[in-house]
Amino acid sequence: MATRPLSSPDARACVLGVTQSLSGRAWHWRGGNMELAGGPAGLERGILAQLLVTRGVAADDIERHAKPTLRGFLPDPSEFRDMDRAAERIAAAVLSGEKVTIYGDYDVDGATSAALMIELLRGLGSDADYYIPDRLLEGYGPSGEALVKLAEQGSSLIVTVDCGAMAHEALAMAKKAGVDVIVVDHHKCAAELPETAALVNPNRLDESDLAAAHGHLAAVGVAFLLAVAVVRTLRVQGYFEQRDEPDLMGLLDLVALGTVADVAALHGLNRAFVAQGLKVLARRSRIGMAALIDASRITRPPIASDLGFALGPRINAGGRIGESTLGVRLLTTRDPEEARAIAEQLSQLNEERRAIEAAVQEAAEAQLSGQHNMAVHVLAGSGWHPGVIGIVAGRIKEKTGKPAIVIAQDEGEGTGKGSGRSISGVDLGAAIIAAREAGLLVAGGGHAMAAGLTIPNDKLSAFIEFLDSRLARDVERARAGAAMALDLSLAPGGLTPDLCETLEAAGPYGVGWPAPRVAVGPVRIVKADIVGKDHLRIIASGNDGRSFKAIAFRAAETEMAQTLLHRHQGRRFHLAGRVKLDDWGARPAAELHFEDAALAE
Numbered sequence: 001m002a003t004r005p006l007s008s009p010d011a012r013a014c015v016l017g018v019t020q021s022l023s024g025r026a027w028h029w030r031g032g033n034m035e036l037a038g039g040p041a042g043l044e045r046g047i048l049a050q051l052l053v054t055r056g057v058a059a060d061d062i063e064r065h066a067k068p069t070l071r072g073f074l075p076d077p078s079e080f081r082d083m084d085r086a087a088e089r090i091a092a093a094v095l096s097g098e099k100v101t102i103y104g105d106y107d108v109d110g111a112t113s114a115a116l117m118i119e120l121l122r123g124l125g126s127d128a129d130y131y132i133p134d135r136l137l138e139g140y141g142p143s144g145e146a147l148v149k150l151a152e153q154g155s156s157l158i159v160t161v162d163c164g165a166m167a168h169e170a171l172a173m174a175k176k177a178g179v180d181v182i183v184v185d186h187h188k189c190a191a192e193l194p195e196t197a198a199l200v201n202p203n204r205l206d207e208s209d210l211a212a213a214h215g216h217l218a219a220v221g222v223a224f225l226l227a228v229a230v231v232r233t234l235r236v237q238g239y240f241e242q243r244d245e246p247d248l249m250g251l252l253d254l255v256a257l258g259t260v261a262d263v264a265a266l267h268g269l270n271r272a273f274v275a276q277g278l279k280v281l282a283r284r285s286r287i288g289m290a291a292l293i294d295a296s297r298i299t300r301p302p303i304a305s306d307l308g309f310a311l312g313p314r315i316n317a318g319g320r321i322g323e324s325t326l327g328v329r330l331l332t333t334r335d336p337e338e339a340r341a342i343a344e345q346l347s348q349l350n351e352e353r354r355a356i357e358a359a360v361q362e363a364a365e366a367q368l369s370g371q372h373n374m375a376v377h378v379l380a381g382s383g384w385h386p387g388v389i390g391i392v393a394g395r396i397k398e399k400t401g402k403p404a405i406v407i408a409q410d411e412g413e414g415t416g417k418g419s420g421r422s423i424s425g426v427d428l429g430a431a432i433i434a435a436r437e438a439g440l441l442v443a444g445g446g447h448a449m450a451a452g453l454t455i456p457n458d459k460l461s462a463f464i465e466f467l468d469s470r471l472a473r474d475v476e477r478a479r480a481g482a483a484m485a486l487d488l489s490l491a492p493g494g495l496t497p498d499l500c501e502t503l504e505a506a507g508p509y510g511v512g513w514p515a516p517r518v519a520v521g522p523v524r525i526v527k528a529d530i531v532g533k534d535h536l537r538i539i540a541s542g543n544d545g546r547s548f549k550a551i552a553f554r555a556a557e558t559e560m561a562q563t564l565l566h567r568h569q570g571r572r573f574h575l576a577g578r579v580k581l582d583d584w585g586a587r588p589a590a591e592l593h594f595e596d597a598a599l600a601e
Contacts, residue, residue: 015486015519016574021598022560027519027576030054030485044502051487051506055513056267066505068272070249075269077229080211080222086182086198087229091237093157094126094230101129101155103142104328105162105219106319108312111327112258113161113184113220116251118332120227123246124234129155132324135387139417140452141166141443142181144173151179157197159184162219165201166445168194184226186219187445188429190437200226203447216265216512220258221273224251252277253289254331260304261312263449265512274304274508288330291339295347300583304508317349320387321356357388364392364406365399375472376428378464380407380416390419390450397421401479403428403471409457415442416460418453425478431470440466449511484576484596487516492542495520495590500581520548520592521574522600528565536561540575549582550575550592560597572600 018027031054049062057065064072077083093100100121104114114130121128131150133143141163147170150158157180164171164183171194174181180197189204200222201207202214214221227248234240256277259270266274282301284290289311293302296310318326322345330342364379371377377396389406396404405420405428422428429446432453436444440463444453455463490499495518509515523540526547531537534556541547555561564573577594 015489016521016598017601018574018598021484021576021596022563023558023596025596026483027486027596027598028483030487030514030517044498044505047488047502048505051503051516054487055506065271068275070272070276073269073272074228075210075214075225077225077232079208080200080202080214080225081204081207082196082198082200083226083229084233086184086200086226087233089157089180089182089197090121090159090226090230091233091239094121094124094234095237095239097126098156099129099154100126100157100159101131101150103131103147103150103158103160103163105140106132106135106324106327107162108261108315108327109218109220109258110162111315111319111331112254112261113218113223114328115331116220116223116227116254117159117161117184118328119251119254120230120246120248124230124239125243130325130328132319132328134324135319139443139454142170142174144170147171147174147179147181148177151177155179157182161223162186164194164196165189165199165203166194166443168192171195184219184223186215186217186222186447188433188447190433214269216267216270218255218259218262218264218270220255220262221264221270224248224255224273227251249276250280250285253280253286256281256304257289257307257311257315260307260508260510261315263308263511266304266508266510267512271508271513274307274510278302278304278508286331287336288333288339288342291336291343292330292346294340295343303504304510308510313353314343314346314350317346317353320349321353321385322346322349353388353391356385357391360384360388360406360408361392361395364396368396368400374464374468375402375475376420376464376467377402377404378407378418378460378467379404380409380418380460382409382411384408386417386419389417390421390452393419394421397423401482402475405451405453405467407453407455407460411457414457416455416457418455420446420451420453422449422451423475423478424449426471426474428471431467434470435463435466438466485514485517486519486576488518490518490520491544492520492523492540492546492548493544495546495548495579495592497581497588497590500579500590503579515578517576517595518579518592519574519576522572523575524572525564525568528568530556530561530565536564538564540573548589548591550577550594552577552594564597574598574600 015027052065102114102117104110118128159182161184165185165187175195183196183199185201202211256274315327333339367379386408393404393406403422405418407416407418409416427448429451432444432451440459442454503516523542526539526541528538536552536555538550575594576596577592582589582591
C-alpha cells in the first residue's frame with residue numbers, strides 16, 4: 001500500500017485516472033492514496049487509521065475514535081443552557097409525585113425520545129403519561145389546545161421532546177394555563193425563545209461553544225444528556241440511598257435507533273451513542289425492540305444500517321399512515337404479546353407506506369421536467385399523503401443531486417404541508433425559517449439537512465422564487481464539488497471477508513461519517529442482468545483470476561447500467577462502491593454494492 005501524506009499536492013488526484021465515470025463524476029481520494037495491489041493482509045491497522053484520519057480524526061486521537069465510548073465523548077450536561085434547571089424541575093416532580101406528561105413527535109426520534117423519558121421516570125419510581133399528536137389532524141409540534149387539555153387533566157409538568165423550540169404561541173397558552181413546560185429539542189431556534197420552564201437545545205443561538213459543538217445530536221441524544229443530569233441531581237439530594245439508580249446505559253438502544261433514523265451526523269458523541277447502543281440492542285433486553293427486530297426478519301445482532309433501513313421505517317410507518325402512538329407503545333411495553341402484535345402491525349403499515357410512497361413519487365417526478373434550472377426542486381400536488389412526502393423528498397434529492405421539497409396540498413384548507421431534504425453544504429432549515437419570517441409560510445423550521453413547513457397554496461410561486469434566490473449559489477457550490485470520494489483501490493483478490501471486517505472496524509457509519517467506498521478493478525463483465533424491479537446485478541472477473549458478485553440498486557435505467565448490460569464486450573471497467581458481506585451461503589463472501597463504474601485504460 002502506498003500512502004501519500006494528506007497535505008501532498010496530489011492527495012486529491014483522480015483515482016485510477018477517472019475524471020469522468022459512466023455517471024459523469026470524477027473519482028477523488030477522500031484523503032490519501034490507498035492503492036492495494038492485492039489483499040489487505042497485515043495492513044488492517046494502517047487502513048483503520050487512514051479511515052479515521054480521513055473522517056477528521058487527529059492523528060493523536062485515533063485510539064479514542066477507534067473504539068468510541070461514552071466515557072471518551074460524553075460532555076458535562078451542565079454545559080448546556082437550562083439543563084440544570086430542567087433536571088432540577090424534573091427531580092422536584094419525582095420527589096413530590098407530580099403528574100408528568102411527555103409530549104413527543106410522531107417520527108422515530110420523537111418516539112425514542114419519549115420512550116427514553118418514560119423509561120427514565122419509571123426507573124425513578126414515577127410513571128409518566130405521554131401524548132403523541134396525530135400527523136394529519138394536528139401536525140408537527142405542540143398545540144396550545146393539547147397542552148391546556150393536559151393541564152386540565154392534572155399534569156403539572158409537560159416535557160416536549162423533539163419539538164417545541166419554535167412553538168411560541170402554544171407554550172404561551174400553556175404558561176397561561178399554569179403548567180410548566182420543559183422543551184427538549186434539537187431543531188433550529190429563533191433569536192427569541194418561547195416562554196418555558198426550561199429549553200434544552202444545543203442549537204439555541206445563545207449556547208456556549210462547547211454545547212453548540214453538539215448541535216448534531218438528535219433529540220433522543222439531548223434527552224439522554226437530560227437523563228444523566230436528572231439522575232445526578234437526585235443522587236446529590238440523596239434519593240438513591242434507599243433505592244437503586246436507573247440503568248442509563250440500558251437506554252442506549254433507544255438513543256442509537258433515534259440517532260440513526262433521524263439521519264444525525266455520526267461523529268463524536270453520536271458515534272459513541274450508536275456503537276454502545278448496538279451492544280444493548282444485541283442483548284434484546286427491551287421487549288418491544290426485540291419484537292421489532294424479529295418482525296424485521298433480522299436474525300443476527302443488528303448493525304447501524306438496520307436501524308435506518310429496517311427498524312426505523314417500521315416505527316415511522318405508525319406516525320406516517322397509521323396510529324401515532326404505536327412507536328412509543330411498542331418501545332415501552334412490558335407485555336411480549338402486545339409487543340409482537342404492535343411490531344407486526346407496524347410491519348404491515350410499512351408495506352402500505354411503500355405503496356403510497358411509490359404513487360406519490362411517480363406524481364412528483366412527473367413535475368421535474370419543468371424545474372431543470374431551479375436550485376431547489378419544489379414539487380406540490382393535491383391528494384398526496386402527507387405521511388410519505390419526507391421520504392419522497394429524500395428520493396428525489398438522491399436522484400437529482402439537489403435539495404427537494406415535496407408538498408401535499410389540501411385544496412379545502414387552502415394550504416399545503418411540506419417536507420424537505422437537503423444536500424451537504426446547503427442549510428435548508430435556515431432557509432425555511434427565513435421564508436417563514438418573510439411571511440411566506442404559516443409555519444416552518446428544521447435543521448440543515450431536513451425541514452418541514454406549512455404554506456398557503458397561493459404563496460407557492462413566491463416561495464419557490466425565494467428559495468431559488470437564497471440558495472442558488474450554495475447549491476451551485478455544493479454540486480460543483482460533487483465527486484465520488486474513495487477510500488481504497490484494490491484488485492478483485494482483495495475483496496474478502498477480512499476486508500469487510502477491517503472496514504467495519506472504523507464504524508458505525510452514517511451521515512457525517514461516511515461508509516468507506518472502494519474501487520475494484522480492472523474487471524471484465526462475465527454476466528449482467530436486472531433483478532427485482534430495477535436492480536443491476538453483475539458477476540465480474542479480474543486480471544488476477546478472481547471473480548465476485550456486485551449489485552447496483554435502483555440503477556436499471558441509468559447510462560451506467562445500459563453500458564454494463566449491453567456495451568461491455570471487449571471492455572474492462574473499474575467499479576466503485578461499498579463492500580458488503582454476503583453470509584447467506586455456506587461460506588461467507590464479500591460482494592460489492594456499487595454506485596459507479598468507469599472504463600479502465
